[in-house]
Amino acid sequence: MDNRNSGLLLLCRVQTLFCALPLAHVLETMRLLPIDPLPGTPAFLPGIALIRGLPTPVIDMASLLDVDGGSATRLVLLKVDARQVALMVDEVAGIRAIADHALQDLPPLFDDSGAAFVSAIGNLDASLLVVLQGTRLVPHELWTQLDAARSSA
Amino acid sequence: MWTFGRKVAAGFAVCFVLLLGIGAEAYRSLHSLARTSYLVAHTHVVIEHINGVVSSLTEVENGLRGFIVTGDDIYLEPYQGADKAAASLLRELRELIGDNPAQQKRLDSLEPLITARLEAMKKTIDLRRNGGIAAAVEGARGGEGRKATDRIRQIAGQMEQEERDLLKRRADEVESASSGGTLAIVVGTVFCLLFISATGFYLTRSLNTQIGSAVQHIQSSSAELQSAATQQATGAKESSTSMTEITTTISELLATSRQIAESARRVTGVAEQTTEAARSGEGTLQAANTSFAGIRRQTDLIVNHMLELGKKSQQIGSVLDIVLELAEQTNILSINASIEAAGAGESGKRFGVVADEIRKLADRVSGSAKEIRGLIDDVRGAVNTTVMATETGSKAVDAGVKQFDDVASAFRRIAGLVTTTTDAAREIELSTKQQTTAVEQVNIAIANTAQATRETEASSGQVLQTASQLAVLSKDLLRLVKSQSAA
Numbered sequence: 001m002d003n004r005n006s007g008l009l010l011l012c013r014v015q016t017l018f019c020a021l022p023l024a025h026v027l028e029t030m031r032l033l034p035i036d037p038l039p040g041t042p043a044f045l046p047g048i049a050l051i052r053g054l055p056t057p058v059i060d061m062a063s064l065l066d067v068d069g070g071s072a073t074r075l076v077l078l079k080v081d082a083r084q085v086a087l088m089v090d091e092v093a094g095i096r097a098i099a100d101h102a103l104q105d106l107p108p109l110f111d112d113s114g115a116a117f118v119s120a121i122g123n124l125d126a127s128l129l130v131v132l133q134g135t136r137l138v139p140h141e142l143w144t145q146l147d148a149a150r151s152s153a
Numbered sequence: 154m155w156t157f158g159r160k161v162a163a164g165f166a167v168c169f170v171l172l173l174g175i176g177a178e179a180y181r182s183l184h185s186l187a188r189t190s191y192l193v194a195h196t197h198v199v200i201e202h203i204n205g206v207v208s209s210l211t212e213v214e215n216g217l218r219g220f221i222v223t224g225d226d227i228y229l230e231p232y233q234g235a236d237k238a239a240a241s242l243l244r245e246l247r248e249l250i251g252d253n254p255a256q257q258k259r260l261d262s263l264e265p266l267i268t269a270r271l272e273a274m275k276k277t278i279d280l281r282r283n284g285g286i287a288a289a290v291e292g293a294r295g296g297e298g299r300k301a302t303d304r305i306r307q308i309a310g311q312m313e314q315e316e317r318d319l320l321k322r323r324a325d326e327v328e329s330a331s332s333g334g335t336l337a338i339v340v341g342t343v344f345c346l347l348f349i350s351a352t353g354f355y356l357t358r359s360l361n362t363q364i365g366s367a368v369q370h371i372q373s374s375s376a377e378l379q380s381a382a383t384q385q386a387t388g389a390k391e392s393s394t395s396m397t398e399i400t401t402t403i404s405e406l407l408a409t410s411r412q413i414a415e416s417a418r419r420v421t422g423v424a425e426q427t428t429e430a431a432r433s434g435e436g437t438l439q440a441a442n443t444s445f446a447g448i449r450r451q452t453d454l455i456v457n458h459m460l461e462l463g464k465k466s467q468q469i470g471s472v473l474d475i476v477l478e479l480a481e482q483t484n485i486l487s488i489n490a491s492i493e494a495a496g497a498g499e500s501g502k503r504f505g506v507v508a509d510e511i512r513k514l515a516d517r518v519s520g521s522a523k524e525i526r527g528l529i530d531d532v533r534g535a536v537n538t539t540v541m542a543t544e545t546g547s548k549a550v551d552a553g554v555k556q557f558d559d560v561a562s563a564f565r566r567i568a569g570l571v572t573t574t575t576d577a578a579r580e581i582e583l584s585t586k587q588q589t590t591a592v593e594q595v596n597i598a599i600a601n602t603a604q605a606t607r608e609t610e611a612s613s614g615q616v617l618q619t620a621s622q623l624a625v626l627s628k629d630l631l632r633l634v635k636s637q638s639a640a
Contacts, residue, residue: 030485
């Protein structure tokens with residue numbers, strides 16, 4: 001996230017894991033919509049949903065965070081640069097302002113682990129809280145691939 | 154084979170026939186002798202009559218001569234009544250020789266000669282009296298009287314000779330009859346003695362063989378009888394003991410029969426009470442059956458109400474789905490409103506607060522709706538469970554009704570069977586009483602039999618004693634017979 005100190009975060013739950021999204025990137029929340037699968041995409045990208053007239057890539061947060069047994073009921077629509085992306089979560093818990101001292105950076109040990117979309121970690125009511133960085137949720141090459149697929153469609 | 158008695162009877166019969174023959178022959182001989190003796194005496198009487206006639210005539214002639222000589226009538230005494238006497242003698246003689254025609258013929262020729270001689274004598278007497286001795290002598294001269302007398306004597310002699318010949322023949326007959334009778338008596342007696350001796354010998358030998366073997370049989374039989382009497386006595390003693398045991402057992406049986414009769418009477422009473430109870434139970438079952446029908450109706454009502462309740466719960470669930478949908482939608486809208494409010498900066502802060510409150514309300518509504526759903530699910534589950542339970546209960550009631558019908562039927566059958574049992578118990582009671590009476594009679598009969606057995610035991614002792622005596626007697630008889638045979 002570009003600004004960790006903005007304060008307001010959208011809390012979402014994926015199984016027992018809470019993840020927080022900076023509210024500045026959130027466009028809206030909605031129910032789960034039909035998803036059209038795309039060939040050759042990774043597992044955390046199940047397909048594309050048509051949201052408000054725009055084909056939007058959908059990211060399965062359970063698959064991304066490697067959490068088993070998720071039952072997504074909501075989509076959180078994010079604005080990433082000029083694009084928008086939707087996240088599949090189990091529940092939207094609400095908007096919360098979390099103090100900076102309750103968060104900490106990801107340990108350096110995870111620098112090369114591919115978890116670059118995690119900007120910080122913390123705890124929320126004795127549960128792990130993961131603060132996501134929306135712009136890094138989808139790798140650049142995947143955007144390119146998606147754009148190629150959209151243009152071909 | 155002839156029996157000994159038959160042989161003895163046959164021997165006596167033969168002896169009787171022999172003695173009868175000997176007696177008949179002796180009787181015939183004696184009868185012949187008696188008859189011949191009678192005829193001899195008859196002949197002697199005839200001879201005496203013939204000689205009497207001749208001697209009377211001679212005596213008259215002698216008197217006539219004296220009268221002629223002396224003229225004294227004293228000499229005429231023989232002549233007095235001589236004609237009548239002669240007639241009497243001749244009549245008797247005719248009767249005596251009535252069975253001899255030759256003598257009759259001679260008498261016929263003799264009788265006129267005597268009459269003529271007496272007439273001639275009368276003429277001579279008349280001459281003596283009227284003409285004297287000379288006339289009388291002259292009248293007798295010529296010898297006519299002598300000739301007539303000789304002729305009379307000749308014929309009388311012939312008659313006497315005839316009778317004497319008869320005497321001789323009858324003496325021969327007497328001799329013959331006497332010798333025949335003697336021979337018959339001697340020979341018959343000797344034969345009879347020989348036959349009696351032979352018969353006695355034969356009978357003695359037969360007695361030895363038959364009676365001896367019979368006596369031996371009697372001896373062996375008496376020994377067997379003795380043994381049998383001993384066994385009978387032992388058996389009678391054992392029977393007496395058994396009879397005593399039987400009497401005891403029968404007495405116990407009698408007591409048991411009385412107990413059975415009493416028990417049967419009690420069973421009859423209990424069976425009657427059971428019949429009454431079965432009828433009462435049948436009535437109770439009918440009342441219970443009616444109650445079951447009421448329960449069934451109530452259960453059906455409960456099922457209907459529960460089904461209605463389930464439908465209502467389903468309707469509530471539908472409404473609740475709408476509420477949940479609204480709450481969820483409200484939640485999403487409120488979050489989006491909060492996002493929008495946060496994007497609006499300071500101006501949207503209050504709106505954000507309202508949106509957050511709306512979200513909380515939506516969450517509470519959603520939570521309450523979920524709780525209501527849970528409760529409704531619980532209610533529906535409970536309703537389903539109740540319906541199922543009620544249906545199970547209804548089925549149980551149906552089964553219970555059927556079972557009650559079966560039980561009622563069973564009670565009716567029980568009542569019928571108990572009635573039958575009552576009748577049977579009465580029959581058992583009656584039969585047991587009869588059995589008791591019969592057992593009492595059997596007891597009396599057994600007592601009599603025991604008495605008879607004791608008497609049999611005593612009789613067996615007597616039989617044993619008699620058999621012993623019989624054995625001794627048979628030994629004595631055998632010894633007697635053997636000694637006879639030895640003799």
